[in-house]
Amino acid sequence: QITLKESGPTLVKPTQTLTLTCTFSGFSLSTSGVGVGWIRQPPGKALEWLALIYWDDDKRYSPSLKSRLTITKDTSKNQVVLTMTNMDPVDTATYYCAHTHYYDSSGFGYWGQGTLVTVSS
């Protein structure tokens, strides 16, 4: 059974750095083809892909946010960490992590419950 869960602060101040952790079970990020992605959704708005990391440490970032994002994995802890610098109120959103496969990388078959991050002073 694959599960994922996001954790991190619910409130961050503008200009601060956000660090989110995705802790998962039921699969290993050392297995060939496996990937974990981060997707966010501002309140009432559409889904937006942020970043992807694969079993071989291949990393992909949304070009519009690339300069602010870093994605890393800790295979031994079954965790993926996303950091986003210079947070702004427009970054207020529910942040999801999700499981995918390299050859189906737009197919996120398992999602975490999401964590709402509010950016406000």
Next chain:
Amino acid sequence: QSVLTQPPSASGTPGQRVTISCSGSSSNIGSNYVYWYQQLPGTAPKLLIYRNNQRPSGVPDRFSGSKSGTSASLAISGLRSEDEADYYCAAWDDSLSGPLFGGGTKLTVL
């Protein structure tokens, strides 16, 4: 800029068949698989269709997907009240080098 365009809303009555379109370009739908997600209010998205027209285990066959050229469609037959949700298409975009989501379609069951 890469975009997947969906109608903002769709509606139907119970038992009807509704379709939701997703229009893209050669860099996404035209050259990659299309995926569809259902998002019920207050919940995480759920993968509904993968690789254009494949259903994950547990997804009713009332849901079907198709793709032609740079466009795709999700069809829901025998509409039920529990189908009321937001639906998103997605496809890998070669220019983005990552997944691209559509703007979402809010389906209302009248």
